[in-house]
Amino acid sequence: MSEPPHLPMTEPQQREITRLCVESGLRLMQHGAESALIESLSCRLGLALGVRSVEVAVMANALILTTLGADHCITTVRRSADRGINMHVITEVQRAILEVEEGRLDPASYRAALEAVQPLRYPRWLLSLVIGLSCACFARLAEADVEACGLVFLASGLAMYVRLRLAKLHFSPLLTFFASAFVATSLAGLGLLLKLTLTPRIALATCVLFLVPGFPLINGVSDMVKGYSNIGLARLAWATLLSAASCGGILLAMTVWKLWGWP
Amino acid sequence: MNLLLGLLSNMLLAAIPAAGFGMSFNVPRRVLLWCAAGGALGRGLRFLLLRTGMPIPWATLLAAAAVSSLGVYAAQRLRAHPKVFTVAAMIPMIPGVPIYTALIALIEIQRRGLTNELLSTALSSALLSVFIVAALAIGLALPGLLFYRRRPVV
Numbered sequence: 001m002s003e004p005p006h007l008p009m010t011e012p013q014q015r016e017i018t019r020l021c022v023e024s025g026l027r028l029m030q031h032g033a034e035s036a037l038i039e040s041l042s043c044r045l046g047l048a049l050g051v052r053s054v055e056v057a058v059m060a061n062a063l064i065l066t067t068l069g070a071d072h073c074i075t076t077v078r079r080s081a082d083r084g085i086n087m088h089v090i091t092e093v094q095r096a097i098l099e100v101e102e103g104r105l106d107p108a109s110y111r112a113a114l115e116a117v118q119p120l121r122y123p124r125w126l127l128s129l130v131i132g133l134s135c136a137c138f139a140r141l142a143e144a145d146v147e148a149c150g151l152v153f154l155a156s157g158l159a160m161y162v163r164l165r166l167a168k169l170h171f172s173p174l175l176t177f178f179a180s181a182f183v184a185t186s187l188a189g190l191g192l193l194l195k196l197t198l199t200p201r202i203a204l205a206t207c208v209l210f211l212v213p214g215f216p217l218i219n220g221v222s223d224m225v226k227g228y229s230n231i232g233l234a235r236l237a238w239a240t241l242l243s244a245a246s247c248g249g250i251l252l253a254m255t256v257w258k259l260w261g262w263p
Numbered sequence: 264m265n266l267l268l269g270l271l272s273n274m275l276l277a278a279i280p281a282a283g284f285g286m287s288f289n290v291p292r293r294v295l296l297w298c299a300a301g302g303a304l305g306r307g308l309r310f311l312l313l314r315t316g317m318p319i320p321w322a323t324l325l326a327a328a329a330v331s332s333l334g335v336y337a338a339q340r341l342r343a344h345p346k347v348f349t350v351a352a353m354i355p356m357i358p359g360v361p362i363y364t365a366l367i368a369l370i371e372i373q374r375r376g377l378t379n380e381l382l383s384t385a386l387s388s389a390l391l392s393v394f395i396v397a398a399l400a401i402g403l404a405l406p407g408l409l410f411y412r413r414r415p416v417v
Contacts, residue, residue, distance in 0.1 A: 032288075033344070033346075034346065037344055037346070040415055044415075084289075085288045085289065086288070086289040087285075087288050087289055087290045087291070087294075087347040087348075088289050088290065088291045089289075090343075090344060090347060091291055091294070091341075091343040091344075091347055094342070094343060094344060094417065095342050095343070098342055098417070119289065120289050120291060121289060122286050122287075122289065126286070127286060127287055130279075130282070130283035130286050130287075131283055131284075131287060133279055133280075133283060134279060134280035134283035134284060135280070137276045137277070137279045137280045137283075137355075138280060138355070138359060140276050141273065141276050141277065141306075141355065142359070142360050160287075202360065204363070205359060205360045205363035205364070206359055206360070208363070209357070209359040210284075210287070212354075212357055212359065212362075214284070214350060214351075214353070214354055214357065215288065215350055217396070217400075218346075218350050218353065218399070218400055218403065219346075221400035221404075222400065222403070222404055225400075225404055247366060250366075251370065260371075260374070
Protein backbone atom coordinates (compact mmCIF):
# COMPACT_ATOMS: atom_id res chain seq x y z
CA MET A 1 0.00 0.00 0.00
CA SER A 2 1.82 3.12 -1.20
CA GLU A 3 1.30 6.50 0.42
CA PRO A 4 -1.59 8.14 -1.47
CA PRO A 5 -1.07 11.72 -2.70
CA HIS A 6 -2.71 14.52 -0.75
CA LEU A 7 -4.31 16.29 -3.66
CA PRO A 8 -5.48 19.84 -3.23
CA MET A 9 -9.26 19.47 -3.08
CA THR A 10 -12.24 21.76 -3.09
CA GLU A 11 -14.92 21.65 -0.45
CA PRO A 12 -17.53 19.91 -2.67
CA GLN A 13 -14.96 17.22 -3.47
CA GLN A 14 -14.22 16.64 0.19
CA ARG A 15 -17.95 16.58 0.94
CA GLU A 16 -18.48 13.86 -1.65
CA ILE A 17 -15.56 11.79 -0.27
CA THR A 18 -17.01 12.13 3.24
CA ARG A 19 -20.36 10.85 2.00
CA LEU A 20 -18.72 7.93 0.21
CA CYS A 21 -16.81 6.96 3.37
CA VAL A 22 -19.82 7.11 5.65
CA GLU A 23 -22.09 5.32 3.20
CA SER A 24 -19.56 2.49 2.76
CA GLY A 25 -19.20 2.17 6.54
CA LEU A 26 -22.98 2.18 6.89
CA ARG A 27 -23.43 -0.62 4.34
CA LEU A 28 -20.85 -2.72 6.22
CA MET A 29 -22.51 -1.96 9.56
CA GLN A 30 -26.03 -2.77 8.40
CA HIS A 31 -25.00 -6.16 7.08
CA GLY A 32 -23.12 -7.43 10.10
CA ALA A 33 -19.45 -6.43 9.88
CA GLU A 34 -17.44 -6.11 13.08
CA SER A 35 -16.44 -2.62 14.24
CA ALA A 36 -12.74 -2.96 13.44
CA LEU A 37 -13.60 -3.73 9.81
CA ILE A 38 -16.07 -0.82 9.56
CA GLU A 39 -13.51 1.61 10.93
CA SER A 40 -10.49 0.38 8.97
CA LEU A 41 -12.27 0.17 5.62
CA SER A 42 -13.86 3.64 5.84
CA CYS A 43 -10.48 5.10 6.84
CA ARG A 44 -8.64 3.35 4.03
CA LEU A 45 -11.22 4.52 1.50
CA GLY A 46 -10.90 8.14 2.60
CA LEU A 47 -7.10 8.07 2.55
CA ALA A 48 -7.08 6.42 -0.88
CA LEU A 49 -9.39 9.14 -2.22
CA GLY A 50 -7.00 11.82 -0.97
CA VAL A 51 -8.19 13.30 2.35
CA ARG A 52 -5.60 13.76 5.09
CA SER A 53 -7.24 11.58 7.68
CA VAL A 54 -10.56 9.96 8.56
CA GLU A 55 -11.82 9.57 12.11
CA VAL A 56 -14.65 7.14 12.77
CA ALA A 57 -16.77 6.56 15.87
CA VAL A 58 -18.81 3.37 15.67
CA MET A 59 -21.86 3.34 17.92
CA ALA A 60 -24.45 0.66 18.51
CA ASN A 61 -26.90 2.09 15.97
CA ALA A 62 -25.16 5.04 14.35
CA LEU A 63 -21.93 5.90 12.59
CA ILE A 64 -20.09 9.22 13.05
CA LEU A 65 -17.34 10.11 10.61
CA THR A 66 -15.05 13.11 10.16
CA THR A 67 -12.69 13.73 7.25
CA LEU A 68 -9.81 16.19 7.54
CA GLY A 69 -9.05 17.98 4.29
CA ALA A 70 -6.52 20.67 3.42
CA ASP A 71 -7.95 23.38 5.62
CA HIS A 72 -11.13 22.18 7.27
CA CYS A 73 -12.94 19.08 8.43
CA ILE A 74 -16.40 17.73 7.66
CA THR A 75 -18.36 15.61 10.14
CA THR A 76 -21.45 13.61 9.39
CA VAL A 77 -23.69 11.11 11.21
CA ARG A 78 -25.79 8.28 9.81
CA ARG A 79 -28.37 6.22 11.67
CA SER A 80 -28.01 2.52 10.99
CA ALA A 81 -30.93 0.13 10.67
CA ASP A 82 -30.11 -3.56 10.80
CA ARG A 83 -30.61 -5.13 7.38
CA GLY A 84 -29.68 -8.70 8.33
CA ILE A 85 -26.38 -10.51 8.04
CA ASN A 86 -25.20 -10.49 4.46
CA MET A 87 -21.61 -11.48 3.75
CA HIS A 88 -22.10 -10.90 0.05
CA VAL A 89 -22.53 -7.14 0.55
CA ILE A 90 -19.47 -6.99 2.81
CA THR A 91 -17.34 -8.83 0.25
CA GLU A 92 -18.46 -6.59 -2.62
CA VAL A 93 -17.93 -3.32 -0.70
CA GLN A 94 -14.48 -4.48 0.40
CA ARG A 95 -13.49 -5.42 -3.16
CA ALA A 96 -14.59 -2.02 -4.46
CA ILE A 97 -12.50 -0.30 -1.76
CA LEU A 98 -9.49 -2.46 -2.68
CA GLU A 99 -9.90 -1.30 -6.28
CA VAL A 100 -9.91 2.32 -5.15
CA GLU A 101 -6.67 1.67 -3.25
CA GLU A 102 -5.15 0.20 -6.39
CA GLY A 103 -6.09 3.40 -8.22
CA ARG A 104 -8.59 1.77 -10.56
CA LEU A 105 -11.69 3.67 -9.38
CA ASP A 106 -12.21 7.42 -8.90
CA PRO A 107 -14.91 8.84 -6.59
CA ALA A 108 -17.58 8.86 -9.32
CA SER A 109 -17.01 5.28 -10.44
CA TYR A 110 -16.70 4.13 -6.83
CA ARG A 111 -20.12 5.61 -6.09
CA ALA A 112 -21.53 3.74 -9.07
CA ALA A 113 -19.92 0.51 -7.83
CA LEU A 114 -21.24 1.03 -4.29
CA GLU A 115 -24.77 1.69 -5.49
CA ALA A 116 -24.67 -1.34 -7.77
CA VAL A 117 -24.15 -3.72 -4.84
CA GLN A 118 -27.44 -5.57 -4.42
CA PRO A 119 -27.73 -7.90 -1.41
CA LEU A 120 -27.68 -11.55 -2.44
CA ARG A 121 -30.56 -13.57 -0.97
CA TYR A 122 -30.90 -17.31 -1.29
CA PRO A 123 -34.47 -18.55 -1.86
CA ARG A 124 -36.44 -19.44 1.29
CA TRP A 125 -37.13 -23.05 0.35
CA LEU A 126 -33.45 -23.67 -0.35
CA LEU A 127 -32.39 -22.13 2.98
CA SER A 128 -34.99 -24.19 4.87
CA LEU A 129 -33.72 -27.32 3.14
CA VAL A 130 -30.05 -26.75 3.92
CA ILE A 131 -30.73 -25.66 7.52
CA GLY A 132 -32.79 -28.84 8.03
CA LEU A 133 -29.93 -30.85 6.60
CA SER A 134 -27.39 -28.99 8.75
CA CYS A 135 -29.26 -29.65 11.98
CA ALA A 136 -29.65 -33.31 10.99
CA CYS A 137 -25.85 -33.40 10.62
CA PHE A 138 -25.48 -31.88 14.10
CA ALA A 139 -27.75 -34.60 15.46
CA ARG A 140 -25.62 -37.23 13.74
CA LEU A 141 -22.43 -35.64 15.12
CA ALA A 142 -23.98 -35.88 18.59
CA GLU A 143 -24.52 -39.61 17.93
CA ALA A 144 -28.27 -39.66 17.40
CA ASP A 145 -29.86 -42.58 15.51
CA VAL A 146 -31.10 -42.24 11.92
CA GLU A 147 -34.76 -41.78 12.93
CA ALA A 148 -33.83 -38.86 15.18
CA CYS A 149 -31.81 -37.29 12.36
CA GLY A 150 -34.79 -37.52 10.00
CA LEU A 151 -37.02 -35.96 12.62
CA VAL A 152 -34.54 -33.12 13.20
CA PHE A 153 -34.38 -32.53 9.44
CA LEU A 154 -38.15 -32.02 9.30
CA ALA A 155 -38.39 -30.02 12.53
CA SER A 156 -35.53 -27.61 11.76
CA GLY A 157 -36.41 -27.23 8.10
CA LEU A 158 -40.02 -26.30 8.85
CA ALA A 159 -39.04 -24.06 11.75
CA MET A 160 -36.51 -22.26 9.55
CA TYR A 161 -39.25 -21.71 6.97
CA VAL A 162 -41.46 -20.21 9.70
CA ARG A 163 -38.58 -17.98 10.81
CA LEU A 164 -37.96 -16.69 7.28
CA ARG A 165 -41.67 -16.09 6.64
CA LEU A 166 -42.07 -14.16 9.89
CA ALA A 167 -38.90 -12.16 9.18
CA LYS A 168 -40.32 -11.29 5.76
CA LEU A 169 -43.41 -9.88 7.54
CA HIS A 170 -41.09 -7.64 9.61
CA PHE A 171 -41.84 -9.15 13.00
CA SER A 172 -39.24 -8.44 15.66
CA PRO A 173 -36.43 -11.04 15.54
CA LEU A 174 -37.23 -11.81 19.19
CA LEU A 175 -40.77 -12.93 18.27
CA THR A 176 -39.45 -14.77 15.22
CA PHE A 177 -36.93 -16.74 17.28
CA PHE A 178 -39.55 -17.49 19.93
CA ALA A 179 -42.01 -18.85 17.37
CA SER A 180 -39.48 -20.94 15.45
CA ALA A 181 -38.06 -22.46 18.65
CA PHE A 182 -41.63 -23.43 19.57
CA VAL A 183 -42.24 -25.04 16.17
CA ALA A 184 -38.93 -26.92 16.15
CA THR A 185 -39.30 -28.28 19.69
CA SER A 186 -42.93 -29.27 19.12
CA LEU A 187 -42.08 -31.28 16.00
CA ALA A 188 -38.98 -32.89 17.50
CA GLY A 189 -41.01 -33.67 20.63
CA LEU A 190 -43.09 -36.08 18.54
CA GLY A 191 -40.09 -38.38 18.69
CA LEU A 192 -40.41 -38.53 22.45
CA LEU A 193 -44.23 -38.70 22.57
CA LEU A 194 -44.67 -41.31 19.82
CA LYS A 195 -41.43 -43.16 20.72
CA LEU A 196 -40.12 -42.84 17.16
CA THR A 197 -36.47 -42.87 18.16
CA LEU A 198 -34.11 -44.17 20.84
CA THR A 199 -32.37 -40.79 21.20
CA PRO A 200 -35.24 -38.27 21.55
CA ARG A 201 -33.25 -35.92 23.80
CA ILE A 202 -30.55 -35.36 21.18
CA ALA A 203 -33.26 -34.60 18.63
CA LEU A 204 -34.77 -32.02 20.98
CA ALA A 205 -31.38 -30.43 21.65
CA THR A 206 -30.10 -30.25 18.08
CA CYS A 207 -33.30 -29.15 16.31
CA VAL A 208 -32.99 -25.63 17.78
CA LEU A 209 -29.28 -25.17 17.04
CA PHE A 210 -30.00 -23.02 13.98
CA LEU A 211 -31.25 -20.38 16.44
CA VAL A 212 -27.86 -19.94 18.15
CA PRO A 213 -26.97 -16.32 17.32
CA GLY A 214 -23.47 -17.14 16.08
CA PHE A 215 -22.69 -13.87 14.35
CA PRO A 216 -23.70 -11.46 17.14
CA LEU A 217 -21.83 -13.64 19.65
CA ILE A 218 -18.57 -13.84 17.72
CA ASN A 219 -18.72 -10.20 16.56
CA GLY A 220 -19.49 -9.17 20.13
CA VAL A 221 -16.47 -11.00 21.51
CA SER A 222 -14.13 -9.68 18.81
CA ASP A 223 -15.40 -6.11 19.31
CA MET A 224 -14.76 -6.40 23.05
CA VAL A 225 -11.28 -7.86 22.47
CA LYS A 226 -10.38 -5.09 20.02
CA GLY A 227 -11.44 -2.32 22.37
CA TYR A 228 -14.90 -1.45 21.04
CA SER A 229 -16.47 -2.25 24.41
CA ASN A 230 -19.64 -0.23 23.88
CA ILE A 231 -20.77 -1.88 20.71
CA GLY A 232 -19.38 -5.25 21.85
CA LEU A 233 -21.60 -5.15 24.93
CA ALA A 234 -24.57 -4.11 22.81
CA ARG A 235 -24.02 -7.07 20.49
CA LEU A 236 -23.59 -9.51 23.36
CA ALA A 237 -26.75 -8.20 25.02
CA TRP A 238 -28.63 -8.65 21.76
CA ALA A 239 -27.31 -12.21 21.40
CA THR A 240 -28.44 -12.93 24.97
CA LEU A 241 -31.91 -11.56 24.26
CA LEU A 242 -32.23 -13.68 21.13
CA SER A 243 -31.16 -16.79 23.06
CA ALA A 244 -33.61 -15.95 25.83
CA ALA A 245 -36.40 -15.65 23.27
CA SER A 246 -35.48 -19.07 21.85
CA CYS A 247 -35.43 -20.53 25.37
CA GLY A 248 -38.91 -19.14 25.90
CA GLY A 249 -40.14 -20.92 22.78
CA ILE A 250 -38.52 -24.20 23.86
CA LEU A 251 -40.04 -23.93 27.34
CA LEU A 252 -43.50 -23.17 26.03
CA ALA A 253 -43.39 -26.20 23.74
CA MET A 254 -42.14 -28.44 26.56
CA THR A 255 -44.92 -27.22 28.86
CA VAL A 256 -47.69 -27.52 26.29
CA TRP A 257 -46.73 -31.01 25.10
CA LYS A 258 -45.42 -32.22 28.48
CA LEU A 259 -41.97 -33.13 27.19
CA TRP A 260 -40.46 -33.16 30.70
CA GLY A 261 -38.43 -35.89 32.27
CA TRP A 262 -34.73 -36.45 32.48
CA PRO A 263 -33.42 -39.34 30.36
CA MET B 264 -9.26 -47.96 9.83
CA ASN B 265 -11.87 -47.13 12.43
CA LEU B 266 -10.04 -43.90 13.14
CA LEU B 267 -9.97 -42.95 9.46
CA LEU B 268 -13.67 -43.72 9.06
CA GLY B 269 -14.52 -41.65 12.12
CA LEU B 270 -12.40 -38.78 10.86
CA LEU B 271 -13.96 -38.80 7.40
CA SER B 272 -17.53 -38.98 8.69
CA ASN B 273 -16.82 -36.18 11.18
CA MET B 274 -15.38 -33.99 8.44
CA LEU B 275 -18.27 -34.64 6.06
CA LEU B 276 -20.89 -34.10 8.76
CA ALA B 277 -19.23 -30.79 9.68
CA ALA B 278 -18.76 -29.57 6.10
CA ILE B 279 -22.51 -29.68 5.35
CA PRO B 280 -23.67 -27.47 8.25
CA ALA B 281 -20.76 -25.07 7.71
CA ALA B 282 -21.87 -24.49 4.12
CA GLY B 283 -25.54 -24.49 5.18
CA PHE B 284 -25.00 -21.78 7.78
CA GLY B 285 -22.83 -19.93 5.27
CA MET B 286 -25.90 -19.78 3.05
CA SER B 287 -28.02 -18.39 5.88
CA PHE B 288 -25.37 -15.63 6.29
CA ASN B 289 -25.69 -15.01 2.52
CA VAL B 290 -22.10 -15.94 1.77
CA PRO B 291 -21.49 -15.69 -2.03
CA ARG B 292 -21.81 -19.01 -3.87
CA ARG B 293 -18.13 -19.49 -4.74
CA VAL B 294 -17.00 -18.76 -1.19
CA LEU B 295 -19.31 -21.45 0.26
CA LEU B 296 -16.70 -24.08 -0.63
CA TRP B 297 -14.27 -22.37 1.74
CA CYS B 298 -16.89 -22.46 4.50
CA ALA B 299 -17.27 -26.20 3.98
CA ALA B 300 -13.49 -26.71 3.92
CA GLY B 301 -13.10 -24.70 7.13
CA GLY B 302 -15.86 -26.65 8.87
CA ALA B 303 -14.30 -29.96 7.85
CA LEU B 304 -10.79 -28.86 8.90
CA GLY B 305 -11.97 -27.63 12.31
CA ARG B 306 -14.07 -30.61 13.24
CA GLY B 307 -11.56 -33.10 11.77
CA LEU B 308 -8.60 -31.60 13.62
CA ARG B 309 -10.59 -31.48 16.85
CA PHE B 310 -11.57 -35.14 16.40
CA LEU B 311 -7.89 -36.13 16.07
CA LEU B 312 -6.77 -33.99 19.03
CA LEU B 313 -9.53 -35.44 21.22
CA ARG B 314 -8.25 -38.92 20.30
CA THR B 315 -4.84 -38.01 21.73
CA GLY B 316 -6.55 -37.31 25.05
CA MET B 317 -6.48 -33.51 24.90
CA PRO B 318 -9.34 -31.81 26.85
CA ILE B 319 -12.07 -30.53 24.57
CA PRO B 320 -11.64 -26.74 25.21
CA TRP B 321 -7.94 -26.86 24.27
CA ALA B 322 -8.63 -29.04 21.23
CA THR B 323 -11.31 -26.52 20.19
CA LEU B 324 -8.86 -23.64 20.62
CA LEU B 325 -6.27 -25.26 18.34
CA ALA B 326 -8.89 -26.29 15.77
CA ALA B 327 -10.37 -22.78 15.72
CA ALA B 328 -6.90 -21.27 15.27
CA ALA B 329 -6.26 -23.65 12.35
CA VAL B 330 -9.56 -22.66 10.70
CA SER B 331 -8.73 -19.01 11.22
CA SER B 332 -5.31 -19.45 9.58
CA LEU B 333 -6.98 -21.16 6.63
CA GLY B 334 -9.33 -18.17 6.61
CA VAL B 335 -6.41 -15.73 6.35
CA TYR B 336 -4.97 -17.68 3.42
CA ALA B 337 -8.34 -17.85 1.65
CA ALA B 338 -9.06 -14.18 2.40
CA GLN B 339 -5.93 -13.07 0.58
CA ARG B 340 -6.82 -15.19 -2.44
CA LEU B 341 -10.48 -14.14 -2.54
CA ARG B 342 -9.95 -10.47 -1.58
CA ALA B 343 -12.55 -10.72 1.18
CA HIS B 344 -12.44 -10.43 4.97
CA PRO B 345 -11.74 -13.79 6.68
CA LYS B 346 -14.84 -13.42 8.93
CA VAL B 347 -16.93 -13.83 5.78
CA PHE B 348 -16.36 -17.58 5.89
CA THR B 349 -14.66 -18.46 9.20
CA VAL B 350 -17.73 -17.71 11.33
CA ALA B 351 -19.82 -20.22 9.38
CA ALA B 352 -16.97 -22.74 9.69
CA MET B 353 -17.03 -22.37 13.50
CA ILE B 354 -20.73 -23.25 13.77
CA PRO B 355 -20.24 -27.08 13.76
CA MET B 356 -18.02 -26.72 16.85
CA ILE B 357 -20.62 -24.79 18.89
CA PRO B 358 -21.48 -26.98 21.90
CA GLY B 359 -25.20 -27.30 21.24
CA VAL B 360 -25.94 -30.34 23.39
CA PRO B 361 -24.10 -29.05 26.52
CA ILE B 362 -25.82 -25.64 26.26
CA TYR B 363 -29.20 -27.32 25.96
CA THR B 364 -28.46 -29.75 28.82
CA ALA B 365 -27.46 -26.88 31.11
CA LEU B 366 -30.64 -24.99 30.26
CA ILE B 367 -32.95 -27.94 30.88
CA ALA B 368 -31.17 -28.89 34.11
CA LEU B 369 -31.61 -25.33 35.40
CA ILE B 370 -35.31 -25.43 34.63
CA GLU B 371 -35.67 -28.83 36.30
CA ILE B 372 -34.07 -27.33 39.42
CA GLN B 373 -36.76 -24.67 39.38
CA ARG B 374 -39.57 -27.19 38.78
CA ARG B 375 -38.59 -30.07 41.01
CA GLY B 376 -36.27 -28.50 43.55
CA LEU B 377 -32.54 -28.72 43.95
CA THR B 378 -30.80 -32.06 43.91
CA ASN B 379 -27.06 -32.65 43.84
CA GLU B 380 -27.33 -34.51 40.57
CA LEU B 381 -29.22 -31.72 38.79
CA LEU B 382 -26.95 -29.03 40.18
CA SER B 383 -23.82 -30.82 39.06
CA THR B 384 -25.27 -31.47 35.59
CA ALA B 385 -26.26 -27.83 35.22
CA LEU B 386 -22.94 -26.44 36.41
CA SER B 387 -20.65 -28.80 34.54
CA SER B 388 -22.55 -28.45 31.24
CA ALA B 389 -22.68 -24.67 31.57
CA LEU B 390 -18.97 -24.41 32.35
CA LEU B 391 -18.07 -26.74 29.49
CA SER B 392 -20.14 -24.64 27.05
CA VAL B 393 -18.58 -21.39 28.27
CA PHE B 394 -15.06 -22.79 27.89
CA ILE B 395 -15.73 -24.12 24.39
CA VAL B 396 -17.34 -20.88 23.19
CA ALA B 397 -14.46 -18.84 24.64
CA ALA B 398 -11.97 -21.16 22.95
CA LEU B 399 -13.78 -20.67 19.62
CA ALA B 400 -13.70 -16.89 19.89
CA ILE B 401 -10.07 -16.72 21.01
CA GLY B 402 -8.94 -19.26 18.43
CA LEU B 403 -10.68 -17.26 15.72
CA ALA B 404 -8.85 -14.10 16.79
CA LEU B 405 -5.45 -15.79 17.20
CA PRO B 406 -3.84 -15.11 13.78
CA GLY B 407 -4.85 -11.45 14.12
CA LEU B 408 -3.45 -11.23 17.64
CA LEU B 409 -0.17 -13.01 16.82
CA PHE B 410 0.75 -12.15 13.24
CA TYR B 411 -1.45 -9.33 11.88
CA ARG B 412 -0.98 -6.93 14.76
CA ARG B 413 -0.73 -3.57 13.00
CA ARG B 414 -1.69 -4.41 9.42
CA PRO B 415 -4.94 -5.58 7.80
CA VAL B 416 -5.26 -9.15 6.53
CA VAL B 417 -6.70 -7.93 3.23
